[in-house]
Amino acid sequence: MKIARIEAIPYAIPYTHPLRFASGEVHTADHVLIRVHTDDGIIGTADAPPRPYTYGETQTSIRTIVQDIFGPQVIGLDIFDREKVRQVMDRTIHNQVAKGALDIAIWDAIGQAVKTPVHKLLGGFTDSMRVSHMLGFRPAEELLEEALRFGEQYGITTFKLKVGRRPLALDIEACRVLREGLGENVEIYLDANRGWTANEAMEVLRQTEDLGLTMLEEPCDAKETLSRKRLVERSPIPIVADESVPTAGDVSRELLSGGANAICIKTARSGFTEATEILGLCTGLGVDVTMGNQIDTQIGSLATVTFGAAHQATTRKAGELSNFLDMTDDLLADPLVIKDGRIFVRNVPGVGAGIDETKLAHYRQD
Ligand code: MUC
Ligand code: MG
Structure with a gap:
């Protein structure tokens, strides 16, 4: 079964309100829908969210690559x-989000070809995950x-605060x-999305020690090698690497x-x-992992x-x-549901990312 055609469709869907964080802000999901067509009519689907402030990729660069x-x-x-x-993709450095989406679309096609859900092919441990919601910069009372x-509407009891x-x-x-x-x-x-220095992060940890915070992600630029190592050694809570x-x-x-x-593992x-290799490395070394959000749509969240x-x-x-909840609309034909704080995988062949073609026609930009 051969790869016959690949589409990279740019589209834009507005957010209900901007998500702001230390390295940037998002007002519109200006993403690229990747579709891998096989010679016998299967279509594998994935979403590529450009994050120029994180990896340097743009909607145009993802399409081009x-x-x-x-x-x-x-x-x-x-x-x-x-x-x-993979050998093909390895010949071009960087462009991680373009590579990630192509890989996921191929897995989706493989799942459909063997008539098996991809979560089963990957490991089949369980059928759902607890949801953590990401809170962007806002006045404290609005965050609360x-x-x-x-918490009330979706049963979510875990929050990641952008600092x-x-x-x-x-x-x-x-x-x-x-x-x-x-x-x-x-x-x-x-x-913190690299917003502080390692020493500033240490000061924040000192002043919040009584608040029972559980992790601090990307406190400073990973290039601050020595100060960050010192922070990791002294921090009472795990220091999570994300964009590094x-x-x-x-x-x-x-x-x-x-x-x-x-x-932090991000499928996007x-x-x-x-992601499978990263997970193996982490479990082998005895290091905790989290499943992160690249400010994903429902298609991206379904992959996660x-x-x-x-x-x-x-x-x-x-x-x-859960960050797709901040979008005004989405391309997924059968919307994701968060209930009692959980999201479920789809027990259909592939990943299950069926696209609403009318919406795609409306939001596509090419
Ligand atoms: C996150 O965990 O950092 C913000 C920028 C980015 O690349 O991902 C988001 C979320
Ligand atoms: Mg992060």
Whole structure:
């Protein structure tokens, strides 16, 4: 079964309100829908969210790399020969989100070809994940209102708070208001998206020690090697590497240099193939993992839960699976549902990302 054609369709769907964080902000999901067609009519689907402030990719660069660089080299390859596809992608450095989406679309096609759900092919551990919701920069009272609403409406009891602002008191205050308003049984962890220095992060940890925060993600740039190592050694909670670790090689570097002691896995930038390697590396070394959100649509979130629910280690913590709730619309024909704080995988061949063609026609930009 051969790859016959690849589509990279740019589209734009507005957000209900912007998501703001230390490295950037998102007002519109200006993503690229990747479709891999096989010669016998199967279509594998994945979503590519460009994050220029994180990896340097744009909607245009993702389309170009998929259509002009990867496309001509993978068309004609057998859909099952993933290592050959990988060899093609390895010849071009970076472009992690373009590579991740092509990999996921191929897995989706493989699942359909063998008439098996991809979560079963990947590991089949369970059928759902607990959901963690990401809270962007907002006044503390609005953050609390949003968290309470998500708890009430969707049963979500885990929140990741975006931090990394100056003065530090802004974020310390937000942590305090959330903890006091949400009570002791709600999990709160932080993500600074490199907004602070390692020493500023240490100061925030010192001033929030009584608040029961569980993790701090990407506190500073990983290039601050020595200060970050010192932070990891002294921090009472795990320091999670996110944007510093899109590949398995990056994970090795951060863990072995002492730059992190937990790892965020994102299928949007690692695909299922490299995410599997990253997970193996982390479980082998005895390091905790989280399933992160690349500010994903429902298609991206479905990919995340497909991978996350497939493995034991990725289900220990809540996965970041809810940010599509901030979008005005989505392309997934059968919408994702968050109920009692959980999202379920789809027991259909492939990943189950059926597209609403009318919506795609409306939102596509080519
Ligand atoms: C996150 O976990 O950092 C924000 C920027 C990005 O690349 O991903 C998001 C969420
Ligand atoms: Mg992060």
